[in-house]
Amino acid sequence: MTTTSAAPGAATPPAGAPLLEVRDVRKHFPGRSAGLFGRRGNPVKAVDGVSFALHQGETLGLVGESGCGKSTTGRVIAKLIEPTSGSIRFQGKEIADLSTGQMRPLRREVQMIFQDPYSSLNPRHTIGTIVGSPFRIQGAHPEGGIKKAVQGLMERVGLNPEHYNRYPHEFSGGQRQRIGIARALALRPQLIVCDEPVSALDVSVQAQVVNLLEDLQNEFGLAYVFIAHDLSVVRHISDRVAVMYLGKIMEITDRDTLYEAPMHPYTHALLSAVPIPDPTVEARRERILLTGDLPSPSNPPSGCVFHTRCPKYRDQLSDGERERCRTEEPVLEDKRPGQSVYCHFAEVRSDIIDGEAPAPRSTGIREVIRKTAAGAPGTGIE
Amino acid sequence: MIRFILVRFAGMILVVFIVSVLTFGIFQLAPLLSHTSPVYYYTGKVPYPPGSPQLQALIHRFGFDQPIPVQYWQFLTGIFGKTITDGTSAPVQCPFPCFGYSFRQNDLVSTLIGNAWPVTLSLCIGAAILWLVGGVLVGTFSGLKPGSFVDRAGMTGALAAVSLPIFFTGPVLLLLFVYTLGWLPGTGYVPLTTDPLGWFESMLLPWVSLAFIFAALYARLTRSNMIETMGEDYIRTARAKGLDRRTIVVKHGLRAALTPIVTIFGIDFGTLIGSTVITESVFNLRGLGYLSIQSVRQQDLPVILGVTIVAAVALVIANFIVDVLYAVIDPRVTV
Amino acid sequence: MASTTPAPAVATARDAELFLSVEDLKVHFPTEDGLVKSVDGLSFELRRGEILGIVGESGSGKSVTAQAILGLHKGSRARISGHIWLDGRDLVPLSDEEMRGVRGSEIAMIFQDPLSSLHPFYTIGDQIAEAYRVHNKVSAREARARTIEMLEKVGIPNAPGRVDDYPHQFSGGMRQRAMIAMALICQPKLLIADEPTTALDVTVQAQILELIKDLRDELNSAVILITHDLGVVAETCDHVVVMYGGQCVEKGSVDDVFELPEMPYTWGLLGSMPRMDRVRQERLTPIPGQPPSLINVPTGCVFNTRCRFSDHVEGRRCFTEHPQLLPTAPGHEVRCHIEPEERRRLFELEIKPKL
C-alpha cells in the first residue's frame, strides 16, 4: 500500500544517510468493547502506514487536525510506545522491535518535549532534580558533577542557574517550557520529538521558545520532529512538512513547496483555515471549510480516507472520478519531484494563503502540472 | 453494563476463593508449626494419646490424612452442608453455609456468626449513616466558604475528633450518658426485632463513638473535594447560565464532589465489618469483632476461618456495589 | 491612504445606539502579596451587531474583564469600580442575585476549554436545556425540543441522537458548538467568547468563528471575542482593544489598528508572530523581558520596562508620567507619549518592513 521509495517527499536529500528512517509504521490501539456482551471493537488505527526520513540538523513539521495521530507518531518514534508494525531505523539501526533494555543506550539519542509545560514536570521536584534526572536515569556522570552540568544547561536555555532549587510552579509558562527543553537536552540527543511545544504559550513567549529551539539546532546539529497545529509556526521552523489525516500522511514535501504550491485538497483546506493578521488579505482569501467531524480512526472510510470531507470530491469531481475516490485508496507518491501526495486528483493551488496567486518564480516550482498527469489511471495501484 | 457486572462478579468470586485458600492454608500450617495434632485445633482437645489407633481413626474421620487439595475440596463442598461428628458425641447436622463446628463453644460456626452479624451490621450501618450525614454536611459548609468562621469551627472539630480514639471517646460517652446522667441504658445488644426502641438506645452510643472518627475524616475529605469542585470551570459555566446558588452547589457541585467519597465509603464500610473489635468490646456488643477476638484467644480455628471468609465476602460485596455505583454516577467510566 | 481612512461604516455605526459601554472599569484583587490590579481603568464601547476583539498577552486581564461584565466576581473578594452600562443599565452596583437574571439571558459567555467547562456527569442536552429553563418557564419537553433545535443550528449532525450524549463523547469542536448552543439558547444580546478556539485546531477554529459570525448576523447580537491570536481578530472582528498590564493601550477599528498600529506593544505583538503570508524570516522577534507585575505596576507607562522606543520621548516621561489614551485618528486611540507623527514615521520606517 505504501510507496516503495524509501523516503517520500525527499527528492533532494541532504548528503549522507538519514538519521531517522521511518517506513510504513503502524500503531493500532486495541478497540473498546461496545454494547452489552460486546466483543472488542475494531482497533483504533491511530497511525496507519507512515513513512518519512529525517536527516541530521533537519526539522520535519508534522501537522494535521486533532486526533489525526501526530502525537502517537511522535511517541512511536521516541519509542515511548511500541509500533504495531513497520520499521524505524535510527542511524541505520533497526529499532522498531528493540526491547526496553536494548533501547537503553539509544534512549539518550532521542528525547521528547511535551505540550503542557506544567503537567509534564513533577511539581514536587526542584528544577535541578528535573533537569538532572536524565543523568541519573542513564547513570551518566558528566564532568564536574551533575549540578554543574544542569546549571550549564539552564544557562543555555535562558534560565537563571541560581533558580536551581526552585519548583515548577514558581516559573511562567515559557520558563517551564525551557525547563522541559533543558531536560531533553541533558544527554546531548541527536533527535528531539517536540509535541506541540509552543501551543500553550502566547505569541511573544512562543517566539522566544522557537528562537531557542533554532539556536540549539544550529549549535548541536539537532534534528527535530516538530508537531504542531499552528501552521505559521510550522512554516517558520520546518525544513520539510508532513500533513497527516486519519493516521496517514496526505502530503509531504519541503516547506516552501507545501506553503506555496500545495497539492492535496486537505492541505488546501488546512492552509486556508489559518487566519492571517491582515484584514485586507483576509478579505480576499477563500476559506475552504471542512464540514463534519474527523471519521473514527477505528472505522476509516473506504478508498481515499479523506473522501467523506474532501471539498474537491464534493464540488469538483465527476461521478466517475468520485467512484474512484471511494473505492481505490491512493498511495503517497511523488506527483512532482520531491512532493509526495496521497490523492488521485492532486493539483497545485497557489492562491490559498494570499488569496491571489503570486507571480511565478524563476525557480520553476510553479510549473503547471496537468490534472490528468497527476491522477492518470494506473498509477497508485499495487 | 451487564457484561461489566458479570466481569466484576467473577472477580469477586475469585477474591473470595483466594481468601478461602489463604485462610485454609493457615489452618494447615498452624498444626504443622506448633507440632500439635490438627485434631487439637479442630476440637480443642486431643482425646487420645498420640500414635494411638483411636487418634488415627479420628484423624481419618476428619480427613486430616488426605492430601491437602482433597481436604480443601472437602472443606469447600462442606460449606454446602455436611454431618459433623468427633466420634464421642452425637453427630451434628450442619446445613449451608457450613463452616464447621466449634467444639469450644459447642455450636455450629454458622450459628455463632449468625448470632453475631446483626450486631455488627447494626453497628456499621447506623454509624455509617451518622458519619456520612455529619461529615458531608460539615464538609460542604466548610468547603463553600473556606477560611470563614463555619469552616474554621468545623475543621477544628474535625481535627479534635480525628485525634480522639474510640477507646477514649467510648468510655467517656458511657460514663457521661449511662453512668452519670443515666439517660441511656447500660451496655449490651438488644435485637431490633424484639425491641426497636431498646435496640436504638443500646446502639446510639456505639454509633456516635464509631461515627465520630469517620465523620471527621469525611468532613475533611468533603471539604477539600468541595473546594476543588467549586473552582472547576463547569461551576463557572453554571453561574454564567444564571442558575441560583442552591442549584449550583447541590446539583453541580455536590454531585461531583461526592463521587470520590462513594469509593472511599465502600471500602471503609467493607473494612469496618471485620474490624469493629474495639467498639464492640467497649460497649460489650457480641458482634463479629468480639467473636473473632474470642476465637483467636481460644485458638478456635473453625470460627476464625468462618469469620475471615464472611468479612472478606462483606468487603468484596461492598467494593462491587461501589464499582457499579460509580459507573452509574460517573458516565465517563466505561462499562 | 494609510493614515486617514474615514470608513463610512464607522460613521454610520457611530450613530447607532451604544449597547455596551464600559467606563473606567477597575477590578482589583486583594491578596496576601498585595493588591493585584488585574484591570485598571478600562473603557470601551460596543454596538449591536458588532464584534469587538480583545487581545493581549497572558495575564493582561482579558478574562477578568469578561468575567466582570458577567458579574462573576460578585461574592468574591474582588474590588470592582467604574461602570458597565448594558442597554442603559449599570451592572456594577447590581447584587449577585440581581445579576443572575442578566446572566445567560442578556449576556452569555463561552469559555476556552469546552471539556472542563461542561459538567462531566450531565448530558449535553440536560445542560443546555437547564440554561433555557432558568430564564423561561417551559416544560422539560419544550426545553428539549428547543435544545435539539439549537444543536442543529450550531451544526451538530444527528442532533436528536446526540442530545443524550455526555461531554466526553463529543469531539473538541462539537463540545465548543454545544457551549455555543448553550450560550445562545436564550438569544442573548451580548455574547462573550473567552478564547473560544485556543484549544481547537485550525479547521475547527475556522468553523467556530464562522458560526459566531453567522449567529451575530442572525440575532444582531454584540460579541466580545477574547483571544491572543491576531489572525483571529483580523478575520472576525470589527473593532479591537489591545490590552497590556490591565490597561487598554490601543483601540480602534480592526482595519485601522492593523493598517497603522501606533503603540509599541502592538508592534511587538504583530512582530513576534510568524506569518504565513509574508516572506519567511530567519528569526522571530519576541518582545524582550517579562510582563509587568500587576501588584507593583511600574510608574509611568506600563510598557516602559520592555519598550525600545522610550528614548523617542523627551526626558524620562515614559518612566514618570502615565500616558493617556488619546485619539490619534477618528475612532483610533493610543496610549503612548511619542508624538503621533513620530509614531507613524517609526512604524513605516522601522516596523512595517520587518512584519
Ligand SMILES: Nc1ncnc2c1ncn2[C@@H]1O[C@H](COP(=O)(O)OP(=O)(O)OP(=O)(O)O)[C@@H](O)[C@H]1O
Ligand atoms: N492509548 C490509546 N488508546 C486508544 N486510542 C488512542 C490512544 N492514544 C491515542 N489514541 C487515539 O489515536 C488517535 C490519534 O491520537 P493522537 O494523540 O496521536 O492525535 P494527535 O494528532 O496528537 O491529536 P492532538 O492534536 O489532539 O494532540 C486518536 O483517535 C486517539 O483517540
Ligand SMILES: Nc1ncnc2c1ncn2[C@@H]1O[C@H](COP(=O)(O)OP(=O)(O)OP(=O)(O)O)[C@@H](O)[C@H]1O
Ligand atoms: N481571583 C484572583 N485573585 C488574584 N489575582 C487574580 C484573580 N483572577 C485573576 N487574577 C490575576 O489577574 C491577572 C489577569 O488575569 P486574566 O485571567 O484576566 O488574564 P488573561 O488576559 O485572560 O490571560 P490568559 O491569556 O492567560 O487567559 C493575572 O495576573 C491573574 O493572576
Ligand code: SF4
Ligand atoms: S483522492 Fe479524491 S477524495 Fe481523496 S483527496 Fe483526492 S480528490 Fe479528495
Ligand code: SF4
Ligand atoms: S509611552 Fe514610552 S514606554 Fe510607553 S510605549 Fe510609548 S514610548 Fe514606549
Ligand SMILES: [Mg+2]
Ligand atoms: Mg497530540
Ligand SMILES: [Mg+2]
Ligand atoms: Mg484568559
